[in-house]
Amino acid sequence: MYRPNHITYKDCNKIFSILVPLVMLFSGIAIAQKKEKGAPAEPVKLIRGPYLQVASSSGIQIRWRTDLSARSQVRYGTSPAKLDQSVQDLKLVTEHELKIEGLKPLTKYYYSIGGLKDTLQGDEQNFFTTLPEPGKSGHYRIAAFGDCGDNSINQRQVKKEMLSYLGANELNAWILLGDNAYQDGTDAEYQTKFFNIYKDDLLKKYPLFPTPGNHDYHDTDLSAKYAQETHETAYYQNFSMPTKGESGGVPSHTQAFYSFDVGNIHFLSLDSYGKEDKAYRLYDTIGPQVQWIKKDLAANKNKGWVIAFWHHPPYTMGSHNSDQEEELVKIRENFIQVIERAGVDIVLNGHSHGYERSKLMQGHYGMENTFDPKKHNISNSSGRNDGSGNSAPYTKTVKKNNGTVYVVSGSAGKLGGKQTGYPHDAMYFSDADHGGACLLDVQDNRLELKWICADGVVRDQFTMIKE
Amino acid sequence: MKVNKLKMSLVTALWITCLCIFSSLKTADQRIGLNHTISIFKEGTAVFGQSLLDLQQAVSVVDGQDKQTIANARAALKRSRFAYKRIEFFMDYFFESSGMIYNRPAKVEVDEPYMEYQEPSGFQVIEALLFEDNPGGHRKALMEQAELLVSSAADLNSLLYGFDGTDEQILESVRLELVKVITLSITGYDAPELKTGVSEAFQSVDVIKNVLTPYLRPAESTDSKLCQSLSSTLAYLEVHTDFDQFDRMEFLTLYALPLQEKLGGFIRERGLEANYKSILNYKAGHIFSPDAIPAAAFNGIGAADLGTRKHSDQMKVALGERLFSEKTLSGNLKRSCISCHNPAKYFSDGLKTSVAFNEESFVKRNAPTLLYAGFQYAQFWDGRVKNLNEQIKEVIANPLEMNGDHKIVMAALKKSASYQSAFQQAFPEVADPLNMDNLAGALASYISTLSPRNSAFDRYISGDRSAMNTEQLNGFNLFMGKGQCGSCHFAPLFNGLIPPLYKRTEFEVLGTPANADFDHLLADQDSGRFGFFPISYYQGAFKTPTIRNIAQTAPYMHNGVFPDLEKVVEFYNQGGGAGLHLEVPGQTLSAKPLNLSKKEVQEIVAFMESLTDKLAAKLP
Numbered sequence A: 001m002y003r004p005n006h007i008t009y010k011d012c013n014k015i016f017s018i019l020v021p022l023v024m025l026f027s028g029i030a031i032a033q034k035k036e037k038g039a040p041a042e043p044v045k046l047i048r049g050p051y052l053q054v055a056s057s058s059g060i061q062i063r064w065r066t067d068l069s070a071r072s073q074v075r076y077g078t079s080p081a082k083l084d085q086s087v088q089d090l091k092l093v094t095e096h097e098l099k100i101e102g103l104k105p106l107t108k109y110y111y112s113i114g115g116l117k118d119t120l121q122g123d124e125q126n127f128f129t130t131l132p133e134p135g136k137s138g139h140y141r142i143a144a145f146g147d148c149g150d151n152s153i154n155q156r157q158v159k160k161e162m163l164s165y166l167g168a169n170e171l172n173a174w175i176l177l178g179d180n181a182y183q184d185g186t187d188a189e190y191q192t193k194f195f196n197i198y199k200d201d202l203l204k205k206y207p208l209f210p211t212p213g214n215h216d217y218h219d220t221d222l223s224a225k226y227a228q229e230t231h232e233t234a235y236y237q238n239f240s241m242p243t244k245g246e247s248g249g250v251p252s253h254t255q256a257f258y259s260f261d262v263g264n265i266h267f268l269s270l271d272s273y274g275k276e277d278k279a280y281r282l283y284d285t286i287g288p289q290v291q292w293i294k295k296d297l298a299a300n301k302n303k304g305w306v307i308a309f310w311h312h313p314p315y316t317m318g319s320h321n322s323d324q325e326e327e328l329v330k331i332r333e334n335f336i337q338v339i340e341r342a343g344v345d346i347v348l349n350g351h352s353h354g355y356e357r358s359k360l361m362q363g364h365y366g367m368e369n370t371f372d373p374k375k376h377n378i379s380n381s382s383g384r385n386d387g388s389g390n391s392a393p394y395t396k397t398v399k400k401n402n403g404t405v406y407v408v409s410g411s412a413g414k415l416g417g418k419q420t421g422y423p424h425d426a427m428y429f430s431d432a433d434h435g436g437a438c439l440l441d442v443q444d445n446r447l448e449l450k451w452i453c454a455d456g457v458v459r460d461q462f463t464m465i466k467e
Numbered sequence B: 001m002k003v004n005k006l007k008m009s010l011v012t013a014l015w016i017t018c019l020c021i022f023s024s025l026k027t028a029d030q031r032i033g034l035n036h037t038i039s040i041f042k043e044g045t046a047v048f049g050q051s052l053l054d055l056q057q058a059v060s061v062v063d064g065q066d067k068q069t070i071a072n073a074r075a076a077l078k079r080s081r082f083a084y085k086r087i088e089f090f091m092d093y094f095f096e097s098s099g100m101i102y103n104r105p106a107k108v109e110v111d112e113p114y115m116e117y118q119e120p121s122g123f124q125v126i127e128a129l130l131f132e133d134n135p136g137g138h139r140k141a142l143m144e145q146a147e148l149l150v151s152s153a154a155d156l157n158s159l160l161y162g163f164d165g166t167d168e169q170i171l172e173s174v175r176l177e178l179v180k181v182i183t184l185s186i187t188g189y190d191a192p193e194l195k196t197g198v199s200e201a202f203q204s205v206d207v208i209k210n211v212l213t214p215y216l217r218p219a220e221s222t223d224s225k226l227c228q229s230l231s232s233t234l235a236y237l238e239v240h241t242d243f244d245q246f247d248r249m250e251f252l253t254l255y256a257l258p259l260q261e262k263l264g265g266f267i268r269e270r271g272l273e274a275n276y277k278s279i280l281n282y283k284a285g286h287i288f289s290p291d292a293i294p295a296a297a298f299n300g301i302g303a304a305d306l307g308t309r310k311h312s313d314q315m316k317v318a319l320g321e322r323l324f325s326e327k328t329l330s331g332n333l334k335r336s337c338i339s340c341h342n343p344a345k346y347f348s349d350g351l352k353t354s355v356a357f358n359e360e361s362f363v364k365r366n367a368p369t370l371l372y373a374g375f376q377y378a379q380f381w382d383g384r385v386k387n388l389n390e391q392i393k394e395v396i397a398n399p400l401e402m403n404g405d406h407k408i409v410m411a412a413l414k415k416s417a418s419y420q421s422a423f424q425q426a427f428p429e430v431a432d433p434l435n436m437d438n439l440a441g442a443l444a445s446y447i448s449t450l451s452p453r454n455s456a457f458d459r460y461i462s463g464d465r466s467a468m469n470t471e472q473l474n475g476f477n478l479f480m481g482k483g484q485c486g487s488c489h490f491a492p493l494f495n496g497l498i499p500p501l502y503k504r505t506e507f508e509v510l511g512t513p514a515n516a517d518f519d520h521l522l523a524d525q526d527s528g529r530f531g532f533f534p535i536s537y538y539q540g541a542f543k544t545p546t547i548r549n550i551a552q553t554a555p556y557m558h559n560g561v562f563p564d565l566e567k568v569v570e571f572y573n574q575g576g577g578a579g580l581h582l583e584v585p586g587q588t589l590s591a592k593p594l595n596l597s598k599k600e601v602q603e604i605v606a607f608m609e610s611l612t613d614k615l616a617a618k619l620p
Helices: A010-035 A153-166 A187-198 A224-230 A234-238 A288-299 A326-341 B002-026 B034-060 B067-085 B088-094 B096-103 B123-130 B135-153 B156-160 B167-183 B197-215 B221-239 B248-269 B311-324 B388-397 B406-414 B417-426 B436-448 B456-461 B470-479 B565-573 B598-609
Strands: A046-053 A060-077 A085-100 A108-114 A119-121 A127-129 A139-145 A173-176 A258-262 A265-269 A305-309 A346-349 A355-358 A394-396 A405-409 A427-431 A436-443 A446-453 A458-466 B507-509 B541-543
Touching: A046 A108, A046 A119, A046 A187, A046 B156, A060 A119, A060 B156, A139 A153, A139 A265, A153 A187, A153 A436, A153 A446, A153 B135, A187 A234, A187 B096, A187 B135, A187 B156, A265 A288, A288 A326, A355 A458, A405 A436, A405 A446, A427 A458, B034 B067, B034 B088, B034 B123, B034 B135, B034 B156, B034 B167, B034 B197, B067 B096, B067 B123, B067 B135, B067 B197, B088 B096, B088 B167, B088 B197, B096 B123, B096 B135, B123 B135, B167 B197, B167 B248, B197 B221, B197 B248, B221 B248, B248 B456, B248 B470, B311 B417, B311 B436, B388 B406, B388 B436, B406 B417, B406 B436, B417 B436, B456 B470, B470 B598, B565 B598
Parallel strands: A139 A173, A265 A305, A305 A346, A346 A405, A394 A458
Antiparallel strands: A046 A060, A060 A085, A060 A108, A108 A119, A108 A127, A139 A436, A258 A265, A355 A405, A355 A427, A436 A446, A446 A458, B507 B541
């Protein structure tokens, strides 16, 4: 540790008295100059990202993190050899967030990231495709990863097999179903268990739309209760959401929940753990979130498909018990009728670390033992559409749009756990022994969901058709 | 010219002075060891990352037919472990969650209260695979593990983003690393088959020394003594590397424990003592000091600090002691705590399982001693309650045990004027203190004082070198080494409290049989912790009890199946139930034999006999 030297020069009082103020002044300037930030002298290192946020048919946000403060620049263009456009931010930051606007819909752009003079990353693997125009039909693929962030072999395998199943096809987007970084959703855990795992492929190529889980709401300094009320956790620092309706949907004006369109598919990302106005959970239907959901669902009835995703499932007997956990009971009793009334086609959840999927169903709000397939299943088909018996696709029409398929897919990282009463009677297919993630494949009025496992096997699938 | 020269030098000197002043102002809160520690970590991650690439290469060519490839992979694993030991203090302390994948036991960890768990990964999984009969058959699993480690370690430096550890934290991190050396490394806790624990201890101590460098003031005598202690500990570890032959008692008493005392004293003297992580009392000399694990961490009152506690606490203990033999607590007014936890029998009853309330049948499990029972985070063999208070209430109400209706018990006690006054003195802050919570509280206070710490072993450690004989000393070395007893019965209480934080109690699946005939073993039907928390990993899991006073509390295990300690040690020596060919799918104890000779078994038993406390003559 430095200690100031107390040097005294008895013979040089005169010189001393002149010099001291001068020297102090110069030193002051020197220090002040040193303090003033400039471009860093050392090479800047990329330590997180790039990752793609707030995607829409006309824009995208690219984020990355550097170890030292630096300026930001994204260069982009429609060919990897010709990144002829650019956006900059002259602020010295370590968290780089650059928005690109005025892009063409459903168009592939290549990009590089860096400072004004250096490039941190940018080759033919750095690309993104803008979303299609809201409402427009096409062939779209969206992957859903639930409970992924535990830095396990399973997490790596699930990602690997998803990519290998896609082959040359690309995702239009990917979504998270919560509990994205175990155990407490801290920044370090996000680094090790989320960003480091997906950095070389999913994060830099495909727009990400997250949702928070309970583990994203731990607050290791204060309490989960505090985090629930303030939303001040690493999840909210690390992700940008389309809160102003940038990507379609009714603006939510909060990062906690939001909606977006991928062509003719309308998605709602909901927050099943945080509190609005320090009081309302998702299952408190008079709260701001459900009020917004109602508005958003009403405004998007013209969409071909509506998919809602959040963390806590209404039906599960995997690592969690939907008859015993109060928040799961309440979501089932109070909330999902809102979803069902609007004819939401699919609900995707995580929380339990397996895969559990219902048939096309509606109106089951009680405990497991009150489930009656005759009463609650709208179709008794498996929906697998694979030539096996009773596997015809689920069919919905404009007039008869009711019925929802509930999917729990929480084994993209964490895996396993069964209640004594496993599986849940309302769930047609349950598997808590294999890790996996879901792939939505939507072609106009035909939707397929496939559960792609860590060993590459597709163990469940269903098809839904809208007439 | 002369003046000019003087001027020049003066200007320079003043410049430096001013710069120093400015920089000291600017960095008023700059940490003494922060940058140094960060650079140690960065150096460490570079070496560690490279070692993992070597390990990845080595496991990728493992071939069951080619012994050399297996030896190479084991050697590479060893080097990776050594490299990890140089960043372990930092990872465990500052980034525990990110570090979990590297060096956790090869055992599934359940995230209660949910049916969630984390599969084990990392070194200890790789180690287990490399020591299986045919490691070549596990190449895919080995490659997956190696890839996990390589890709994770490559990102370690990113964790330094915004890192701002204080000197207090840095010093606590090395303090805890030393506790790991003493309680885990040398016992083979994290390298049971490689048996590299002693050489790993060297790496840990060496990095501790390195981290301390900027804090040390050579002129100060405390500091130079600490330096000497570090150097002599390192010198000892450098020479004595054989795991099975390592003289743990010599190492602890002459090197590691004095080092721990000096390190603690140094940190205190520098005013940088802080406890953010563990339950340990850092004012205690070393880990075997009786006050190192404070009863207060378990809401209890330790024997050691009883004298200094306030009057009402002493009254609580006195009331608890009185209630301990109070038959009013039972449904038939015939039984008390003593019925099964008899002080004359070291607070147990000498039976396989205790006599039930009806005085005809027997309860399900063996009555454990209450000595040191309070120093656990789980009570009962299956850990179904978290503390003594809950345990006491349950036993009183349990129809098989005391069958006491809480309301009737309280009503009876309320009739007694002397109990009225005893409760009043023990709980002066409450108007009407006669209730079940306070009754349990008083009993728990008494039980938590049952920690005499005056056994031959304790006396030896605290300086009386005649307290233990050679056989017992050999036994200690085996217990803490080759016998791998100390890697579950953790020092200093030799129970399931996991070092270095001592914040959790461990459960293990041993495959304890229903009978003691090793040639014709029968499976025990007790599902253990599974009955309380039905996740498959808990099938047959039981809490790790203390082995202090064990020589006085036969018979042994949760079902009292083994009549003597020789049988117990022999059971472990054979690899537990699975080692004895019982079907125990989730056994957490290694099924491999320990290869302890008859003499060694005897020595371990002799050591356990040295853990017998002298109990006060006065019996309640």
